[in-house]
Amino acid sequence: MRRPTxxxxxxxPSGADDESSLRTPSGGDGRRGVSPEQRGxxxxxxxxxxxSVPVENAPTEPIDLTGIxxxxxxxxxxxxxxxxxxxxxxxxxxxxxxxxALGADEAGATEPLAEDxxxxxxxxxxxxxxxxxxxxxxxxxxxxxxxVRRFTVRARRRRAIWLGSIAAVVLVALGSVGAAYSPLFAxxxxxxxxxxxxxxxxxxxxxxxxxxxxxxxxxxxxxxAALVAFPLVESYTVEARPPHDLIVRVxxxxxxxxxxxxxxxxxVDAAGVALSTTQTPAPGRxxxxxxxxxxxxxxxxxxxxxxxxxxxxxxQVTAASATTPNxxxxxxxxxxxxxxxxxxxxxxxxxxxxAAAMQSRPPDTVSRYDVSSPSAVVIQ
Numbered sequence: 001m002r003r004p005t006x007x008x009x010x011x012x013p014s015g016a017d018d019e020s021s022l023r024t025p026s027g028g029d030g031r032r033g034v035s036p037e038q039r040g041x042x043x044x045x046x047x048x049x050x051x052s053v054p055v056e057n058a059p060t061e062p063i064d065l066t067g068i069x070x071x072x073x074x075x076x077x078x079x080x081x082x083x084x085x086x087x088x089x090x091x092x093x094x095x096x097x098x099x100x101a102l103g104a105d106e107a108g109a110t111e112p113l114a115e116d117x118x119x120x121x122x123x124x125x126x127x128x129x130x131x132x133x134x135x136x137x138x139x140x141x142x143x144x145x146x147x148v149r150r151f152t153v154r155a156r157r158r159r160a161i162w163l164g165s166i167a168a169v170v171l172v173a174l175g176s177v178g179a180a181y182s183p184l185f186a187x188x189x190x191x192x193x194x195x196x197x198x199x200x201x202x203x204x205x206x207x208x209x210x211x212x213x214x215x216x217x218x219x220x221x222x223x224x225a226a227l228v229a230f231p232l233v234e235s236y237t238v239e240a241r242p243p244h245d246l247i248v249r250v251x252x253x254x255x256x257x258x259x260x261x262x263x264x265x266x267x268v269d270a271a272g273v274a275l276s277t278t279q280t281p282a283p284g285r286x287x288x289x290x291x292x293x294x295x296x297x298x299x300x301x302x303x304x305x306x307x308x309x310x311x312x313x314x315x316q317v318t319a320a321s322a323t324t325p326n327x328x329x330x331x332x333x334x335x336x337x338x339x340x341x342x343x344x345x346x347x348x349x350x351x352x353x354x355a356a357a358m359q360s361r362p363p364d365t366v367s368r369y370d371v372s373s374p375s376a377v378v379i380q
């Protein structure tokens with residue numbers, strides 16, 4: 001709604017004069033076709049006239065202003081004479097004012113000139129037709145498909161090579177495992193190696209339960225149980241030799257002498273393990289007279305001394321005795337010559353000193369060799 005205008009003063013002309021002052025030559029509403037100077041000046045004159053109305057002539061009844069909104073102010077636009085740039089200046093000063101409200105002359109000033117617009121193909125190049133665009137798109141699709149196909153073929157080739165290699169390895173592994181656990185690698189021959197005192201035929205018969213068993217499935221616990229029956233076996237190893245051979249390598253115990261007992265003469269090693277019992281002493285083995293038996297420290301010292309002797313001297317020893325670990329004494333057969341050894345310390349040096357003394361003075365010329373101190377041998 002338009003803002004109500006103040007009442008004119010009494011005596012002021014009304015009717016045709018007011019209408020003529022508000023009408024425009026084109027029959028508008030008083031705004032269109034009005035120059036900027038008139039837009040800015042007319043309200044000022046009217047308000048000036050209304051300001052001169054005496055207070056006593058003002059209307060006494062209240063005016064209802066509900067729903068009435070003030071119109072947007074219209075600012076006067078500066079006109080640059082001779083240039084016609086008022087519309088462009090207005091557009092820069094009042095960006096919210098549309099160009100149609102600035103008048104036909106001013107609006108026309110903002111329209112671009114025809115020669116300013118660049119026409120298509122003005123640079124001399126011929127326009128591109130739809131056929132060329134379609135051909136370029138088809139060539140691009142072909143190139144893309146070719147590249148994808150080339151990459152896919154290469155990837156498939158690599159994948160095939162990898163899968164083939166993995167399949168070959170798996171097949172070889174499965175074939176090897178299957179063949180190893182098949183009767184093709186079953187045990188047909190058992191060989192006992194390293195036995196000098198043992199009866200190899202008896203040992204092979206004890207291990208006969210492993211015949212016909214695939215080599216990877218040979219039961220080592222059964223082999224151990226079978227070899228426990230042979231006291232001379234100190235240790236053993238099992239070797240599978242494809243396709244059909246099973247080799248058992250044994251390390252025999254070394255007897256050091258015999259111990260007299262009511263049951264006879266028991267052959268023992270340095271650990272005191274009884275190897276065999278006979279009614280007569282085993283030939284070439286000295287008779288042991290140990291205080292405290294095989295579990296004593298004296299027996300341990302005697303065993304250490306006998307094992308340190310060279311074969312040339314060991315073959316001449318017929319008896320060994322000890323009451324404590326520090327008084328080991330050996331007896332040479334034939335002459336009865338005694339060898340005072342003392343304890344088991346420095347046994348290797350004592351053996352060398354004894355061999356030198358026996359060479360300088362044979363046992364049949366002496367009665368006693370004292371090598372308890374290897375650096376000072378006493379011969380009697």
